[in-house]
Amino acid sequence: MAKTSQGEQSYQCDPLIDAFLDDLWSSKGLSDNTLNAYRTDLRHFDRYQFERGRKLVDVTQGDVRDYLAFRVEQKFARTSSARLLSSLRRFYTYLVQTKQISTDPMALIESPKLSPQLPDSLSEAQVDRLLGEPNVEDPIECRDKAMLELLYATGLRVSELVGLTMEQMSLRQGLVRIVGKGGKERLVPMGELAITEVEQYLKYARPELLKGGQSDVVFPSNRAQMMTRQTFWHRIKLYALRAGIETELSPHTLRHAFATHLLNHGADLRVVQLLLGHSDLSTTQIYTHVARARLQELHQQHHPRG
Incomplete structure (x- = not known):
């Protein structure tokens, strides 16, 4: 010191x-x-x-x-x-x-100007390859398949996915109820493919992972405990490697893909904001840059005068 x-x-x-x-x-x-x-x-x-x-x-x-x-x-x-x-x-x-000080030393301090950071994303073809990698005959990979499908279908944060409990999910209604940042609750539709994969996982693979034990966590680890974000992140990287995907990935890659692909297919920005659980629309707007860049790329590749 x-x-x-x-x-x-x-x-x-x-x-x-x-x-x-x-x-x-x-x-x-x-x-x-x-x-x-x-x-x-x-x-x-x-x-x-x-x-x-x-x-x-x-x-x-x-x-x-x-x-x-x-x-x-x-x-x-x-x-x-x-x-x-x-x-x-x-x-x-x-x-x-709280009257600990009378003068705020941050009052005249300016934040550095940052250019918008476009999140890494995957093409729809890359997502198809990634989601097709897990072997559903294996209980762990069956779980991973359900998690990947649900992640891409809902745009959940990885922390929200690994912490998902049975009471937060309604397969009959096709919805998951998430309490996100700041304690804000949102309902997110699961989509038919994700529902099918989750149903198969719950019926065949989850009982084997629990080994006769009890847990309220939807996607337990092979030790019948809640999986960590880091563990699931390593699982994503494993399947990306097997699928030959060389794009730089992050724990939120499928969340970014969810938002970008929705916008590419004409979804309203405010709907995407609600699904992602963003409190400020400006946070969601960064995905419009991603979508616009992708559309420009497609235009240049395929338009005769691109």
Whole structure:
């Protein structure tokens, strides 16, 4: 630990960070992943200030700018710094509202301008190849087949898919009920192909995975427990490799494909917004760029004067 004006001390996280996160959890109902992102950003900032003899309640605009300059020197991505600034804004707004400080050091700090990041997606042919890879005779791959079909049919987040419980799903109505970010509930139609695959999985493969045990999770692991997001992500990469798909994938690739393909086939943007669970239409609008780029590509390939 570098020597500071506080003397040689070991770093301890400022308790205001935990108080802030507790407030977010109770008032906003944010997911664990979102809270962990806030925690990571704030602790890095706190430690940087600690090593310079500053407490979070004493931070000035100059201190924030110094930290941003440090991040530039360390070659942090601009998207990462933009997220950090969002965390700091929310944190210092909380400190002002709870009268921990009187002046907000973030008031005049501007966020870096970011160009729209187009999410990686797959063509419809690539999705067909990916979804055709699992061997449904194998219980684990039968489960994966149902998960992939459901993911592409609904546009769920991977965390929503692996945490799906039996009571959230109605095969008779063909709907899944999702409680997403901020505790917002939405109903999403499953589609006939996904319903068929899930029915087959529930009838034949799920009992074998549970090995006589009980679980409310729709898609348990081979240990009859809730699967992690990371495990399912590795399963997706396995099938992509087997299908010869070289496109760079992310855990949300099928969610992106779901939205892009809906728009390509004429779906209304606001309908896609509701299905994805976006609170702000601007978040969904990035998919119009993806769809437009794909249509331009098709036009250039197939139009005689493209």
